[in-house]
Each structure stands twice: as structure tokens, then as C-alpha cells.
Amino acid sequence: MNENRSALTRAVAASPAARILVVEDEAALSMLLSYNLEAEGFTVDRVERGDEAEIRLSETIPDLVILDWMLPGVSGLEICRRLRARETTRSLPVIILTARGEESERVRGLAIGADDYVVKPFSVPELMARVHALLRRARPDRASGVLVFGDLALDRQNWRVRRGGRDIHMGPTEFRLLEHLMVKPGRVFSRGQLLDSVWGLSAEIDERTVDVHIGRLRKALSNASEQDPIRTVRGAGYAFDETFGRIV
Structure with a gap:
């Protein structure tokens, strides 16, 4: 353990x-x-x-x-x-x-x-x-220990994600993906950019791998009744929804 x-x-x-x-x-x-x-x-x-x-x-x-x-x-x-x-x-x-x-x-x-x-x-x-x-x-944004949007919190120091008071369990790759997206909410990252930033330039993997891990991340973060914090931009890539958690 x-x-x-x-x-x-x-x-x-x-x-x-x-x-x-x-x-x-x-x-x-x-x-x-x-x-x-x-x-x-x-x-x-x-x-x-x-x-x-x-x-x-x-x-x-x-x-x-x-x-x-x-x-x-x-x-x-x-x-x-x-x-x-x-x-x-x-x-x-x-x-x-x-x-x-x-x-x-x-x-x-x-x-x-x-x-x-x-x-x-x-x-x-x-x-x-x-x-x-x-x-x-x-980059003072990277010095922040906890990223919080609405009921979603990512604790960088303790490798912990919580939503609505419950612990969210995910693998290290999904954690890095979520952190990378949350640091710049609203910014759209292409699959290639996510591969470079999360997996590294030397990683010899297909861009479709990003889709697989985004799918796992979404499944971990949201149940059927909850808002999905990850936004898909057709033909461009993925972003953390900057409106997530806002009271309308």
C-alpha cells in the first residue's frame, strides 16, 4: 500500500x-x-x-x-x-x-x-x-496546493480529488490530465498538446489515447445527474469548463 x-x-x-x-x-x-x-x-x-x-x-x-x-x-x-x-x-x-x-x-x-x-x-x-x-x-498558479471549482477540489500535495464531499478515485494519468486542464480553465488544448504536456514529448502513443483517458476521467468525476466539468470542442480538443460551479 x-x-x-x-x-x-x-x-x-x-x-x-x-x-x-x-x-x-x-x-x-x-x-x-x-x-x-x-x-x-x-x-x-x-x-x-x-x-x-x-x-x-x-x-x-x-x-x-x-x-x-x-x-x-x-x-x-x-x-x-x-x-x-x-x-x-x-x-x-x-x-x-x-x-x-x-x-x-x-x-x-x-x-x-x-x-x-x-x-x-x-x-x-x-x-x-x-x-x-x-x-x-x-508561475505562481502552479504554487497553489489546491485547485477548486464549484464542488470539485484537486489537492496537488496529497494526490486527492474530491467532489461534493466524496473522494474521487482515478489513476495518475487522469489526475495529471485534470490538473493540466484546471490550471487554465476555458483554454482549449488539442490532443497533441495534451500528449506533450501530460505524457511528454518522447511518448510514442496515439492521440486517440487522450480520448480514452478523458473518457475515464469523465466517468470518475461525474455521475448521471452531475454536470460534466470537461468540455469537448469538436475538431479542436478539450477544455475545463470555465463556467463549472457557477451559480446561474
């Missing part, structure tokens, strides 16, 4: 806490960062070149970028400058990694728009603490 509870807790910790893009051309360091970030519960994408990072960022915007200064293709400093020039990524948290420890270089990196600047070699626990601090500032 305790083992099952621990597994569920780990699954929730890895739910959309954050997706982090690591842009680092040193393979050993990139793997070290990925290992430690994933151990913290984050979803990690890795690229080794600046031009590859540009492509990835145009496809999916992560929650935070860890960016090496010196990169093949496009420099980390130039990538940071471009991120700050775009409306969609202007507030995206960026940590720059570099071997350049001079004060003038740190000032340059921060002036171009980096949120933090870490000099190699660095302490991994310190970097993890900086990642958490930046994410708390950038």
Missing part, C-alpha cells in the same frame, strides 16, 4: 510542475542536468545546438530554459535576446550557463534579458534551487 502511494506521489510530482528545455552542447553536462531535473519531477527536453533550440522553441514554449552561452549554430546570448524580443516568450524564465565568470560578462548576460546567470563549474543543488525559485516567481 505504501509503495503504491509513493508511486502515485512521484507521478503527481512529475505532473505539469514544469517543462524545462536544456540547451547545452557538452553531452556529459547535458545528461547530468537532465538526470537531476527529472529527479526533481520536471519534464526535460534537450538540444545541443542553438539553431536546434530555435526550432524547438518555435514548436513548443517550455516553462524555463537553461541555456549555455557558447553554442554551435546560434549563441545562447543571441537566443536569449530573440526570446526577449518576442511577445510570446518575453517573460519566459532563462538561466544562462557559462564559463565566463567576469563581472562584465555577468552584467552583459543579465542586460540581454537572462533571469539568472550561473558560472561553471557550479553546484547542482544550488542550480536546482534557482530553477525552483524562478518557476515560483514566473
Whole structure:
């Protein structure tokens, strides 16, 4: 029982806490960062070149970028400058990694728009603490322990969902789906976006899998007489109904 509870807790910790893009051309360091970030519960994408990072960022915007200064293709400093020039990524948290420890270089990196600047070699626990601090500032919505709409409450810390005073039992995937939808009520997510955010970019599964899990989630959340909090948008995807729980 305790083992099952621990597994569920780990699954929730890895739910959309954050997706982090690591842009680092040193393979050993990139793997070290990925290992430690994933151990913290984050979803990690890795690229080794600046031009590859540009492509990835145009496809999916992560929650935070860890960016090496010196990169093949496009420099980390130039990538940071471009991120700050775009409306969609202007507030995206960026940590720059570099071997350049001079004060003038740190000032340059921060002036171009980096949120933090870490000099190699660095302490991994310190970097993890900086990642958490930046994410708390950038995404305060994810710091909330409980999401509540009407008679539905999702407790992120204790992996618990309640509706109308009763406990709702569901699997870890359904929990992550519900959490992801509740964080942004009314926003329509395509099946592909849900696959990326809930299962991860590396997941090799069909988009129809999303439909199956949405069906399970609906069955768990609502009986025949209760309002369905999940809205299907034909041809587009799914959303948490922003009108759910409102008194008309």
C-alpha cells in the first residue's frame, strides 16, 4: 500500500510542475542536468545546438530554459535576446550557463534579458534551487496546493480529488490530465498538446489515447445527474469548463 502511494506521489510530482528545455552542447553536462531535473519531477527536453533550440522553441514554449552561452549554430546570448524580443516568450524564465565568470560578462548576460546567470563549474543543488525559485516567481498558479471549482477540489500535495464531499478515485494519468486542464480553465488544448504536456514529448502513443483517458476521467468525476466539468470542442480538443460551479 505504501509503495503504491509513493508511486502515485512521484507521478503527481512529475505532473505539469514544469517543462524545462536544456540547451547545452557538452553531452556529459547535458545528461547530468537532465538526470537531476527529472529527479526533481520536471519534464526535460534537450538540444545541443542553438539553431536546434530555435526550432524547438518555435514548436513548443517550455516553462524555463537553461541555456549555455557558447553554442554551435546560434549563441545562447543571441537566443536569449530573440526570446526577449518576442511577445510570446518575453517573460519566459532563462538561466544562462557559462564559463565566463567576469563581472562584465555577468552584467552583459543579465542586460540581454537572462533571469539568472550561473558560472561553471557550479553546484547542482544550488542550480536546482534557482530553477525552483524562478518557476515560483514566473508561475505562481502552479504554487497553489489546491485547485477548486464549484464542488470539485484537486489537492496537488496529497494526490486527492474530491467532489461534493466524496473522494474521487482515478489513476495518475487522469489526475495529471485534470490538473493540466484546471490550471487554465476555458483554454482549449488539442490532443497533441495534451500528449506533450501530460505524457511528454518522447511518448510514442496515439492521440486517440487522450480520448480514452478523458473518457475515464469523465466517468470518475461525474455521475448521471452531475454536470460534466470537461468540455469537448469538436475538431479542436478539450477544455475545463470555465463556467463549472457557477451559480446561474
